[in-house]
Amino acid sequence: MIILVISIIVLGIIAALIAKLSKHDGEEKITVVETCATCNGTNDKCEQDCMMEAATKDIVYYDDEELDAFSGRPSDSYTDEEVEQFSEVLYTMRHEEIADWCRSLTLRGINLPDQIKDETFMLREG
Template sequence: MEVLLLALVGIAGIAFLTTYFGQRWKSKKDGDEESETSEEPLEECCGAHEICETDLINKMSEEILYYEDQELDAYRNFEENDFNDDQIDEFREVLYSLKQNEMEGWLRSLELRKIELPSIIKSEVVFMLVNE
């Protein structure tokens, strides 16, 4: 019985050590690969990936682009629940006139102009982005 118990403890110890050193070796190997790939800066985004497009928008200058929505500047510094139905319809009109690839740029433009979307429009934007 004692021999069986010692054998089980020995096997568990070997399994633990194998796992421990395997993980350390793997993380060290992955760290080397990451440093090699991160040294190469990307020259230009191909535009075929959603991540690249998002990064390009985030890297945009602080230049404000208008999407025929200058009238929305009147809602600067409003809270998301401060809008009445007519004001919400103004946002909705602009939102549904946008092309699919203009959505993120428009949201960035509103952010730079300190215009917060009405809560109902936020829900619609999320729904539209998820359905893309």
Template sequence: MNVLLLVLLAGAVLTLLLTYIGKLLFPKKNGGEETASEPLEECCGAHEVCETDLLNKMSEEIIYYEDEELDAYRNFEENDFNDDQIDEFREILYSLKEKEIEPWLKSLELRHIILPSIIKSEVVFMLVK
């Protein structure tokens, strides 16, 4: 009986020791929370997360959304726009479908066009809905 208890106690101590050493050598990321593995290169397209990841991995190709006139505002600061110029951005923004807004923002970024501050607020409101 004593031998059995001694073996169980030794096993428990050995398990605790190995667990402790394992945590020291291989700490988990994100504060100990397990993370999902990264998706494969291809995405099924059925999840909004995958679509967002694909947008981020999109090539540096600039896609125009019938907004070529906005190229005139390249390198403007967000507070440099007058009301008519802001209305140009607004007209294009509200003509886009919801799924086109993020790619449009990426296109503007690649073209070095900064949104007017009021339009940024409207975009955030539209994306949060």
């Protein structure tokens, strides 16, 4: 009798598992795992997670230590000459470095000038 009860319970569990595994709406769900290397600015959670991860690491500089002088400045307050300093750094790096450079600026409290934000985003995507 005990064996019969245990067999029924086991068969019930197996049937439930099979039903759960085979149940879908005709669509396969694909899970995309984003890493900091693949964050492209369109997924706020990915960007936030990467920023939190970056905050636990040492700040990486891209031969741009002179930009630390702009820490705390509003993004709309840069002169054309100051924007040029950011542009010089931007155009000396590889496309895949741009997202990390933007994170570095953020961690250092440096706001990217409004004048080159769109351009930076387009280069980052390119």
